[in-house]
Amino acid sequence: xxxxxxxxxxxxxxxxxxxxxxxxxxxxxxxxxxxxxxxxxxxxxxxxxxxxxxxxxxxxxxxxxxxxxxxxxxxxxxxxxxxxxxxxxxxxxxxxxxxxxxxxxxxxxxxxxxxxxxxxxxxxxxxxxxxxxxxxxxxxxxxxxxxxxxxxxxxxxxxxxxxxxxxxxxxxxxxxxxxxxxxxxxxxxxxxxxx
Amino acid sequence: xxxxxxxxxxxxxxxxxxxxxxxxxxxxxxxxxxxxxxxxxxxxxxxxxxxxxxxxxxxxxxxxxxxxxxxxxxxxxxxxxxxxxxxxxxxxxxxxxxxxxxxxxxxxxxxxxxxxxxxxxxxxxxxxxxxxxxxxxxxxxxxxxxxxxxxxxxxxxxxxxxxxxxxxxxxxxxxxxxxxxxxxxxxxxxxxxx
Ligand code: SF4
Numbered sequence: 001x002x003x004x005x006x007x008x009x010x011x012x013x014x015x016x017x018x019x020x021x022x023x024x025x026x027x028x029x030x031x032x033x034x035x036x037x038x039x040x041x042x043x044x045x046x047x048x049x050x051x052x053x054x055x056x057x058x059x060x061x062x063x064x065x066x067x068x069x070x071x072x073x074x075x076x077x078x079x080x081x082x083x084x085x086x087x088x089x090x091x092x093x094x095x096x097x098x099x100x101x102x103x104x105x106x107x108x109x110x111x112x113x114x115x116x117x118x119x120x121x122x123x124x125x126x127x128x129x130x131x132x133x134x135x136x137x138x139x140x141x142x143x144x145x146x147x148x149x150x151x152x153x154x155x156x157x158x159x160x161x162x163x164x165x166x167x168x169x170x171x172x173x174x175x176x177x178x179x180x181x182x183x184x185x186x187x188x189x190x191x192x193x194x195x
Numbered sequence: 196x197x198x199x200x201x202x203x204x205x206x207x208x209x210x211x212x213x214x215x216x217x218x219x220x221x222x223x224x225x226x227x228x229x230x231x232x233x234x235x236x237x238x239x240x241x242x243x244x245x246x247x248x249x250x251x252x253x254x255x256x257x258x259x260x261x262x263x264x265x266x267x268x269x270x271x272x273x274x275x276x277x278x279x280x281x282x283x284x285x286x287x288x289x290x291x292x293x294x295x296x297x298x299x300x301x302x303x304x305x306x307x308x309x310x311x312x313x314x315x316x317x318x319x320x321x322x323x324x325x326x327x328x329x330x331x332x333x334x335x336x337x338x339x340x341x342x343x344x345x346x347x348x349x350x351x352x353x354x355x356x357x358x359x360x361x362x363x364x365x366x367x368x369x370x371x372x373x374x375x376x377x378x379x380x381x382x383x384x385x386x387x388x389x
Binding site (some may be wrong): 125 | 359
């Protein structure tokens with residue numbers, strides 16, 4: 001169980017000298033690694049079409065993606081660990097996307113942003129040039145529907161990815177949703193009735 | 196497109212286009228196959244072998260000076276109601292010398308239409324001489340028409356695709372184009388399968 005600082009309490013910890021407890025933090029190496037990873041996701045700028053506008057808006061001042069540690073957009077795959085594929089992926093681009101994904105160091109994550117990268121979107125049926133889903137080319141961690149998704153939705157997708165990263169080390173986070181996410185307020189901040 | 200009778204200006208033939216047709220008929224009596232001079236998009240259809248002479252005349256005639264090839268497009272007719280299957284190539288021309296109005300809306304307002312020159316080509320072997328040396332701006336339009344419609348432009352050094360990858364199968368805006376099962380390992384579900 002994490003305490004209120006999110007730090008893991010090891011069984012048997014209470015046997016330690018109380019003075020020692022105040023100066024020493026006991027935790028798991030995997031937990032610290034994942035903690036670092038989830039707070040320093042460096043996205044690779046992969047804007048392919050209109051969805052990229054929302055991605056840029058998310059990174060800009062109003063929505064400030066830096067609050068979640070994911071605002072350092074890199075122009076090189078070698079410096080990034082998160083690929084936000086935002087836009088329409090054409091068949092001509094697909095091999096390049098695959099190659100750039102392969103150049104990213106492990107561990108690496110992919111967010112499929114928008115209807116186009118999830119399944120072809122408006123071009124799915126007759127767009128001969130559009131790949132019908134980026135998951136045909138690279139594995140996807142989080143699917144983010146919308147045409148385009150709002151910046152809030154992209155922030156939510158990044159939070160989901162952060163939960164996912166931390167989940168791997170077997171930890172639950174204090175603010176991690178249990179089961180289906182429950183939002184008691186509507187868009188205007190008013191309480192919505194349960195009925 | 197609106198019916199010609201809906202538009203207050205459409206009923207009259209455009210004077211510059213009428214002048215162009217007159218000049219064409221005087222210089223190349225056999226070239227003109229068909230023409231419609233009214234509406235916001237008047238067109239003149241010429242024989243494919245007269246295309247280059249037509250274009251030169253339209254560009255160089257001091258009263259016309261069609262100095263800009265605005266767009267080249269093509270229309271596929273795999274099963275026309277009359278005649279053989281054919282592909283029409285359409286050249287949209289603008290004269291910024293005679294009519295310096297640039298915006299399309301303003302042109303429509305003042306009844307300053309573009310002029311379309313059409314040629315009809317057999318569908319099995321659509322080949323037309325290039326107009327690259329007449330309007331240098333025709334270069335990308337010819338490449339695009341080749342890329343998407345498969346019309347060969349002869350007489351130019353090379354005709355690479357412009358948008359699709361070099362190994363793309365076929366020309367996808369042809370009406371009988373078939374979706375490939377996959378491209379470079381990425382499967383494609385054709386429209387019927389969805
Ligand atoms: S999903 Fe919509 S907004 Fe996003 S790239 Fe496709 S068409 Fe544009």
